[in-house]
Every structure is written in C-alpha cells, then in structure tokens.
Amino acid sequence: MTGRRPQxxxxxxxRRAALAVATMEVIAEAGVGRTTHRAVAAKAGLxxxxxxxxxPTLDDLIxxxxxxxxxxxxxxxxxxxxxxxxxxxxxxxxxGLMCEYLGDRRQARLEYELCVAAARDEALRPxxxxxxxxxxxxxxxxxxxxxxxxxxxxLDGIILLALVTxxxxxxxxxxxxxxxxxxx
Amino acid sequence: MTGRRPQxxxxxxxRRAALAVATMEVIAEAGVGRTTHRAVAAKAGLxxxxxxxxxPTLDDLIxxxxxxxxxxxxxxxxxxxxxxxxxxxxxxxxxGLMCEYLGDRRQARLEYELCVAAARDEALRPxxxxxxxxxxxxxxxxxxxxxxxxxxxxLDGIILLALVTxxxxxxxxxxxxxxxxxxx
DNA sequence: ATTCATCTTGTACGAACGTACAAGTACGAT
DNA sequence: ATCGTACTTGTACGTTCGTACAAGATGAAT
Numbered sequence: 001m002t003g004r005r006p007q008x009x010x011x012x013x014x015r016r017a018a019l020a021v022a023t024m025e026v027i028a029e030a031g032v033g034r035t036t037h038r039a040v041a042a043k044a045g046l047x048x049x050x051x052x053x054x055x056p057t058l059d060d061l062i063x064x065x066x067x068x069x070x071x072x073x074x075x076x077x078x079x080x081x082x083x084x085x086x087x088x089x090x091x092x093x094x095x096g097l098m099c100e101y102l103g104d105r106r107q108a109r110l111e112y113e114l115c116v117a118a119a120r121d122e123a124l125r126p127x128x129x130x131x132x133x134x135x136x137x138x139x140x141x142x143x144x145x146x147x148x149x150x151x152x153x154x155l156d157g158i159i160l161l162a163l164v165t166x167x168x169x170x171x172x173x174x175x176x177x178x179x180x181x182x183x184x
Numbered sequence: 185m186t187g188r189r190p191q192x193x194x195x196x197x198x199r200r201a202a203l204a205v206a207t208m209e210v211i212a213e214a215g216v217g218r219t220t221h222r223a224v225a226a227k228a229g230l231x232x233x234x235x236x237x238x239x240p241t242l243d244d245l246i247x248x249x250x251x252x253x254x255x256x257x258x259x260x261x262x263x264x265x266x267x268x269x270x271x272x273x274x275x276x277x278x279x280g281l282m283c284e285y286l287g288d289r290r291q292a293r294l295e296y297e298l299c300v301a302a303a304r305d306e307a308l309r310p311x312x313x314x315x316x317x318x319x320x321x322x323x324x325x326x327x328x329x330x331x332x333x334x335x336x337x338x339l340d341g342i343i344l345l346a347l348v349t350x351x352x353x354x355x356x357x358x359x360x361x362x363x364x365x366x367x368x
Numbered sequence: 369a370t371t372c373a374t375c376t377t378g379t380a381c382g383a384a385c386g387t388a389c390a391a392g393t394a395c396g397a398t
Numbered sequence: 399a400t401c402g403t404a405c406t407t408g409t410a411c412g413t414t415c416g417t418a419c420a421a422g423a424t425g426a427a428t
Contacts, residue, residue, distance in 0.1 A: 007393055007406050015405090031304065033217015037386065047407050052387060109303050112344075116300050119293050119347040120215065128348040149354075150361040156344050157337030163303040164312040170333075177334040180364045191376050191423055199375090221416065231377050236417060 016054050016064075018044050023065025028110040032117045035062055063124070066117070069110050070127045074134070076101070081138045090142045091178040095171050098155060102162050102169055109163060132156075143182040150181045200238050200248075202228050207249025212294040216301045219246055247308070250301070253294050254311045258318070260285070265322045274326045275362040279355050282339060286346050286353055293347060316340075327366040334365045 022044035026035045037051045037058060044050075055061040080097055087093030102108065111131065118128035132152065139148035154177060162169060206228035210219045221235045221242060228234075239245040264281055271277035286292065295315065302312035316336065323332035338361060346353060 004392080004407060010394060010405060012405070029304075031215070031217040031300070033215045033219075035217075036384080038384080049389090049407060049409090050405095053405075056387095058386065105303070109300070112296070112300050112303065115344055115348050116215070116293070116296050119289070119296065120213075125348060125350075132345055132348055146357055146360075149357070150338065150364075153341030153345060153361075154334065154338045154365075156341035157339065158341075160299055160340050160344070161316055161333075161337060164299050164309060164316055166309075173330055173334070176330075177337075177365060180334075180367065181338075181361060183364065188377060188422075194375060194424060196375070220414085222414080233377060233379090233419090234375095237375075240417095242416065 012054075015046065015050060017068075019046065019051060019054055019061065020064045020068040022046075023061055024069045024110065027062065027065050027069075027113055028106045032062060032066075032113055035065070037061065040065075066114050066124060066127055069107075069114060070130050072107075073111065073131055077131070077134045077138065080135070084138065084142065090139075091175045091182065091184075094151070094155070094178055095169075095175045098158065098174065099169055099171060102159065105163060105166075108159050112160065112163060143184075147182050151178055154178070154181060196238075199230065199234060201252075203230070203235060203238055203245065204248045204252040206230075207245055208253045208294065211246065211249050211253075211297055212290045216246060216250075216297055219249070221245065224249075250298050250308060250311055253291075253298060254314050256291075257295065257315055261315070261318045261322065264319070268322065268326065274323075275359045275366065275368075278335070278339070278362055279353075279359045282342065282358065283353055283355060286343065289347060289350075292343050296344065296347060327368075331366050335362055338362070338365060 019040060023035065023040045026039045026043055030039065035058075038048055040061060041048045041051050051061055055064055083097060084090060084093055114124065115128050118124040135152045135155070136145070136148035139151055142148075143151065158169070158174060161167070203224060207219065207224045210223045210227055214223065219242075222232055224245060225232045225235050235245055239248055267281060268274060268277055298308065299312050302308040319336045319339070320329070320332035323335055326332075327335065342353070342358060345351070
C-alpha cells in the first residue's frame with residue numbers, strides 16, 4: 001500500500017540553491033557545529049540523499065550555506081553604498097542602516113557565526129572578509145580610509161553588543177560616536 | 185594480563201576544575217557545537233564516565249567550561265582596571281592592553297564563541313555580559329559612560345577584525361580612534 | 369576492623385551521524 | 399520509439415554520540 005513518493009520535476013539549479021538556503025537557515029539556528037545533512041534536508045523538504053548528491057561532503061554543504069549568506073550580505077552592502085551616496089548626512093544614514101540591519105537578528109547571528117568559523121578555518125576567511133573589507137571601502141570616500149576602518153569596527157562591536165544583550169540600539173549615541181570617529 | 189588501571193588519588197574539586205579547563209580548551213579548538221564528552225575526557229586525561237559524573241548533561245559541561253573562561257576574563261578585567269588606574273594616558277594604556285590581549289588569539293576566539301553561543305542561548309547571556317558590561321564600567325571614570333560604551337564597542341570590533349584577518353593591530357591608529365571617542 | 373557513602377573506571381545501549389549506493393524515473397538525443 | 403545520462407529517492411552501513419550503569423576502590427566514621 002505504499003511505494004515511493006513520485007519524483008518531483010527536475011531542476012538541479014533550484015535544488016542547489018534551495019539546499020544552500022536551507023543550510024544557511026540551519027546554521028543560523030543551530031550553529032555551524034550542529035549543522036547536519038539531515039537537518040538541512042528536513043529544512044529544505046528534500047530527501048537526505050539530495051544533500052550528498054549536490055555537495056560531496058558536509059564541509060562543502062556548510063561552505064555553500066555560508067557563501068550564500070555572504071552573497072546576501074554583499075547585496076546589502078551594495079544597498080548601503082547606494083543609500084549613503086544619496087544621503088545628506090553620512091552618520092545619520094549609517095545609524096538608520098544599522099537600525100534596519102538589527103531588525104532581524106538572525107542575519108547578524110549568521111554573520112558572527114561565519115566570523116567565528118572563519119577564525120578557526122582559514123578556508124572560510126575570504127568569505128568573512130567580504131564585510132570587513134567591503135564596509136570600510138564604502139565609507140572611505142566620505143571619511144577617509146582610517147576613519148572608515150574605525151567606524152566599521154565600532155559598528156561590528158555595536159552589533160555584537162546587540163546580539164548578546166538583545167538591547168535596543170542607542171541611535172543618537174551611535175550617530176554621535178560615528179561623527180567623532182569621522183572627525184566631523 | 186590486563187585488568188583495569190589503578191585508581192588515582194581522589195580529589196573531586198580538582199577533577200571538576202580540570203574538566204572545566206579541558207572543556208574550555210575543546211570549545212576554543214572545536215567550537216561549542218563540536219564539543220563532546222569524549223573530546224573533553226581525552227583532553228583532561230580522564231575516563232569518559234568522569235564527565236557525566238560531575239556534570240549531568242553535556243550542556244552543563246559546556247556551561248562549566250564557558251563559566252571558567254569568563255572567570256579568567258574577569259581576572260583579566262581586574263588587571264585592566266589596575267593598569268589603567270596607574271597609567272598616565274588611558275588611550276595608550278588601552279592600546280597596549282589590546283596588544284597583549286591579541287597576543288594569544290585562542291582566548292579571543294573563545295570569547296567570541298561564547299558571544300555567539302549566548303546570542304542563541306539566553307541562559308548563557310549573563311556570562312557574555314561580564315565583558316560587555318565590565319569594560320565600560322572600568323572606562324567610565326576616565327571618559328564617561330557614553331564614551332566608555334563606544335570605546336568598548338570599538339575594541340570588540342577590532343578584536344573581531346583581528347580574529348578574521350589574522351592581521352596585526354594598528355596601534356597608533358587605535359590610540360587615535362580611542363582619543364576621538366573619548367573626546368580628548 | 370568493619371561499614372558505607374562517595375568516587376573511579378570500563379562498558380553497554382539506543383539514537384543520530386556522515387556517507388555510500390541500489391533501484392527507479394525523467395528527459396534530451398537519436 | 400529507444401536509449402543513455404543525469405537526477406530522485408529510500409535504505410543501509412559503520413562510526414560516534416549522549417547517557418546510564420555495574421563493579422571495584424577509597425577513606426572517613428564507627
């Protein structure tokens with residue numbers, strides 16, 4: 001009375017992408033160390049074998065999930081650059097962008113998960129550097145290279161604080177601190 | 185020709201402590217998610233059963249390891265307070281302390297591992313807050329509460345950058361940035 | 369010297385893991 | 399229409415996991 005369930009329409013590219021997305025979500029919820037083939041397959045609604053068919057090892061699967069997260073981050077960075085370009089005040093615009101960024105803590109959690117993983121695994125370091133090099137690059141035209149790096153570090157510290165304490169962002173304080181680092 | 189190996193001298197307190205230290209080291213090397221009873225037991229040179237005798241569950245064992253890490257961090261914080269008290273220049277003293285702190289990246293890795301774990305598990309949050317509340321408290325007498333928080337965030341971001349890029353600390357740049365945030 | 373609670377040690381067990389693979393199905397090429 | 403490659407799906411295997419527990423050893427109390 002059973003038999004296997006009928007096969008779905010074939011779409012290898014979509015499967016790869018769906019697995020990467022599902023992996024990203026599992027990492028965000030459980031962490032890199034507790035990410036398993038089975039959890040990813042369940043999240044994606046795909047059979048276990050699909051994960052190993054498209055990604056030879058678990059490390060490959062995790063790397064694909066992190067890479068997808070970084071791709072989304074790059075999209076965000078591009079939007080940040082766009083918004084800053086048309087902003088009358090860089091400090092206030094950055095504060096606003098941070099407010100939005102912290103609206104969904106899952107993305108921030110994922111990014112820091114990536115950083116911790118990159119601190120341990122050299123192969124992941126280029127992924128983690130997308131943010132840490134990209135943001136100062138965006139800021140450099142407005143405040144110079146040194147202040148760009150400083151402000152990036154400040155924001156990273158603020159994000160960490162928000163992750164750990166679940167507290168609200170002190171927007172006016174952040175704007176003021178950015179202004180001090182920018183030297184304006 | 186065999187038989188079990190002879191029992192060692194009894195010292196429950198020392199065993200608890202040794203297990204906490206071993207757990208801390210395993211977390212630093214493998215991450216919270218890949219920390220297992222067996223890895224901790226092997227690191228401590230104790231039988232597997234010792235881990236479950238002193239800590240009912242794996243979560244308890246991990247919490248003990250993280251708590252021990254935070255205890256060491258608190259000791260560091262006390263030393264930071266002491267050093268700042270007798271320093272002619274707060275910004276330069278902080279830069280020097282950061283240089284020393286980043287000398288052994290394992291401690292920094294462990295601290296960020298704790299932060300990421302605390303972001304996911306509310307029960308760990310008080311542990312992670314020891315640093316994020318303690319450092320601003322130390323800085324407050326010198327630069328005020330707001331600048332203390334800002335400088336703490338800046339330092340946290342710098343540490344994250346150092347973890348991800350393995351780059352050297354830009355000491356003069358850091359001193360200058362601290363001065364700007366302090367408003368001096 | 370005997371007792372007993374406490375600690376040590378080795379082993380056992382079911383669950384979950386990474387990975388491999390057989391069997392079946394879809395679909396472009398012919 | 400058929401064929402062959404590429405994909406889908408379910409299951410199997412050996413390993414490692416968290417946890418439980420039996421059996422022995424210790425050492426303070428009696």
